[in-house]
Amino acid sequence: MIFICRTLQTFCVGLVVLTSLCFLNASPIHAQVVTVPGAAAEAPLTDAQVFYQSWLKTAQRAEGVIDANRASTAALEQLREDLVEFRDRFREAQTENQSRIETLEAQVAALGNAPEEGVDEPQDLAELRRRLTTRLANLRVPRIIAEEAALRANGLVIEVDDIIRERRKTVLLERGPVPINPENWPSAITALQDGINAVLGEVKGQLSSSAVRRNIGATWPSLAISLVIALILLVGGRKLAVKGASYFRNKHWKGTGVWSFVASLLQVFLPYAGIVVITFVIDVSDLLGVRGTLLLLEVPGWALTLLAFRWLSKQLFLSGASSALLPVDPENALKSRSLLDVLALLLVLKDVLGAFEHTTSFSDGALAVLRFPLIVIAALVLLQLRRIGEGQRARDNRDESVSETEAGRTLAAGAGFILNFVRRGAYLLGFVSPILASLGFMAAAEAMIYPAIQTLALIAAFLVLHRFLIDFYGLISGKGAEAKETLGAVLIGFLLSFAAMPLLARVWGVRDADLFDLWRKLLNGFEIGDTRISPTAFITFAVVFFIGYSATRFIQGSLRSSLLPKTKIDPGGQNAIVSGTGYVGIFLAALVAISSAGLDLSSLAIVAGALSVGIGFGLQTIVSNFVSGIILLIERPISKGDWIEVGGMMGYVRDISVRSTRIETFDRTDVIVPNSDLITGTVTNFTRGNTVGRVIVPVGVAYGTDPRRVEAILQEIAQSHPMVLANPAPSVVFQGFGADSLDFEIRAILRDVNWMLTVKSELNYKIAERFTQEQIEIPFAQRDLWIRNPEVLRADDPNSVKR
Structure with missing residues (x-):
């Protein structure tokens, strides 16, 4: 009944669509004419209409398959791919003619609202309104149809996914024969022997065939040469890789692990190439039968699995102590390497058993018996590896001299946590799988143990690749071994962690279709208001902003080093121009990047306006400093290099930023002063505009000294100093009669006020020297103590009573 209703619905929609306009992007390449015997030829269909008819047939077929639920999983996957292709095409069609529709909507809105019923509208205006409305409706119809078809396709995709997931769930939870039941053992041994005998029998039959012997006799020279090449690659491939890497390491780029890594990869791929050649020779010679050929293709x-695990074991355990990824004792290193080889062999045996299953008839009980030992051995190997790792970590914790491993140093905390979590989860699932297998849940056990092994291998490959990329980064950047401690090493670790996530998902049974859907959603991004944020928009924004930022820094450097020094602008003004150029350039770069990325932030204006009130109260101090910084750069009451005093602190202005100003005091300490204090407070600028300034040197002489004589000496001393300007000339001021001295002051204008303390010190030295020569006394405070009644003190003295 459901199928009949869906068929009628499809037929009705098809009639409506065939009378509508073309809604797809593709232009008609050729017209197809559909004729009915005994009837007149119909109008040719456009490519869009042909495509839509194909969609209707596919949708009808998909609904029938879903209702029947008898198709194989592979057929459902293929059907899902077809539905996804249609869905994507329809979604693309929904965005067609967007600009034209927006233009027509604006034109209709410009005409205003239609008059109420009974109110006449000018004929020209009414005709224009009708024409625009008709065109707008004709453009909207294809989009509506595409939207309906996309929703239908998406619903069918979801139904197919539900069926596939339900089937996989049923298989995982299905309980089969118990492998530990002795009744199943004889059949398993018999079935395995029959499979092996069948393959050997086919080989014997091929060897006894005269056609095969003639074929080998005709092609034996090429086959022999291929075998020689294969043996060279197998036997001497490792040595060739090591020699080649040593040659390039001596010629180029010494001191890095790049060439060692390349050599290790060649030690894998050269023997693998030899195995591929041998496989090709055997296949061409036609020595195997059908079953043997199917096994030969695998x-x-x-071989690649075995070689890859051997390569990982060397990279992890057989490196030097200083560069080992997983440093262990020599005995444990050899044992760990052997255990990894066993895991690789178990993976191969599992695939061999699967290949035999496709070529030989095995009962469920026989398959359970043959699979069970592999699962148990794999779990025991994982347990032993975990014990070795825990024992080594315990010894390292007791030995304080053992430093962290290279992987621990270079991986970020987040990436290291993820890897440890995945590793422990893999071990746990590996331990649970033998229990499930012994209970008859063989599919669930295999879905745990083998992905656990592959996960550990993937983590190991991740660590090795991470070390290689760090070495390569140190090579191209010239940092060498120091690259391991840089931020780039941490970023590489994060990128590899994210790149490993799809691989881990694939290992644990996530379907490729699900991963592709997730990737499509990631590319499509998400919407905030009317703005869609996608990775493409983000990358475009980052690239354009980086280009603008780099151009701004380049212009600033050119202004600072080439253009501005050739002008008459003072250093403070040059610094203000360079800083202002930087702020304007960064603002323009951000603006252009937002526009290039297609981000429409107008929809966020209301939200930003509401938030600005709260931000204004919460960040009013920062905003005040920001505005004050702009005022400082424009008005320039202080400039870089000025000697100022603010808030009791005195020093040189070293940097003026938007928020604060850095002042270097005379004791070489940096003081960060908020810009608002420089605008609203009192600031003394000793070098504003020029470096000319006055110095005052106070001097006191004893009473009785001739003041005119002192004045002449001080005047001579001031005029003789090279830093004192002759115009205006220095002056000597008789300040008055002090408590202990006659007070004088030297007031002189210096060429550079920055030398004030030095000049003042030198003048004091000269004054002391001349006053000594002229025998002029510089008094110091003296006090005489007079006692009014000294007899009271003498009366208390016992000696005075005796007298």
Whole structure:
């Protein structure tokens, strides 16, 4: 009944669509004419209409398959791909003619609202309104149809996914024969022997065939040469890789691990190439039958698995102590390497058993018995590896001299946590799988143990690749071994962690279709208001902003080093121009980047306006400092290099930023002063505009000294100093009669006020020297103590009573 209703619905929608306009982007390449025998030829259909008819047939077929629920999983996956393709095409069609629709909507809005019923509208205006409304409706119809079709396709995709997931869930939870039941053992051994005998029998039959012997006799020279090449690659491939890496390491780029990594990869791929050649020779010679050929096609993959695990074991455990990713004792290193080889062999045996399953008839009980030992051995190997790791960490914790491993130093905390979590989860699932297998849940056990092994291998490959990328980064950046401690090493670790996530998901059974859907959603991004944020928009924004930022810094550097020094602008003005150029350039770069990324922030204006009130109260001090910084850069009451005093602190202005100003005091300490204090407070600028300034040197002489004589000496001393300007000339002021001295002051204008303390010190030295020569006394405070009644003190003295 459901199928009949869906068929009728499809037929009705098809009739409506065939009478509508073309809604797809593609232009008609050719017209197809559909004719009915005994009837007149119909109008040719456009490519869009043909495509839509194809969609209707596919949708009808998909609904029938879903209702029947008898198709294989592979057929459902293929059907899902077709539906996704239609869905994507319809979603693209929904964005067609967007600019034209917006233009027509603006034109209709410009005409105003239609008059009420009974009110006449000018004929020209009414005709224009009708024409625009008709065109707008004709453009909207294809979009509506595409939206309906996209929703229908998406619903069918969801139904197919539900069926596939339900089937996989049923398989995982299905309980089969118990492998530990002795009744199943004889059948398993018999089935395995029959499979092996079948393959050997086919080989014997091929060897006895005269056609095969003639084929080998005709092609034996090429086959022999291929075998020689394969043996060279197998036997001497490792040595060739090491020699080649040593040659390039001596010629170029010494001191890095790049060439060692390349050599290790060649030690894998050269023998693998030899195995591929041998497989090709055997296949061409036609020595194997059908079963043997099917097994032979899998041999290169099995060989690559064994070689890859051997390569990982060397990279992890057989490196030097200073660069080992997982430093362990020599005995444990050899044992760990052997255990990894066993895991690789178990993966290969599992695939071999699967290949035999496709070529030989195995009962469920026989398969359970043959699979069970592999699962148990794999779990025991994982347990042993975990014990070795825990024992080594315990010894390292007791030995304080053992430093952190290279992976621990260079991986970020977040990436290290993720890897540790995944590693522990893999171990846990590996321990649970033998229990499930012994209970008959063989599919669930295999879905745990083998992905756990592959996860550990993937983590190990991640660590090795991470070290290689750090070495390569140190090579191209010239930092060498120091690259391990840089931010770039941490960023590489994060990027690799994110790149490993899809691989881990694939290992644990996530379907490729689900990963592709997630990738499409990621590319489409998400919407905030009317703005869609997508990775493409983000990358565009980052690239454009980086280009603008780099151009701004380049212009600032050119202004600072080339253009401004050739002008008559003072250093403070030059610094203000360079800083202002930087702020304007960064603002323009951000503005252009937002526009290039297609981000429409107008919809956020209301939200930003509401938030600005709260931000204004919460950040009013920062805003005040920001505005004050702009005022300082424009008005320039102080400039870089000025000697100022503010808030009791005195020093040189070293930097003026938007928020604060950095002042270097005379004791070489930096004081950060908010810009608002420089605008609203009292600031003394000793070098504003020029460096000319006055110095005052106070001097006191004893009473009885001739003041005119003192004045002449001080005048001579001041005029003789090279830093004192002759015009205006220095002056000597007789300040008055002090409590202990006659007070004088030297008041002189200096060429550079920055030398004030030095000049003042030198004048004091000269005054002391001349006063000594002229025998002029510089008094100091003296006090005489007079006692009014000294007899009271003598009366208390016992000696005075005796007298």
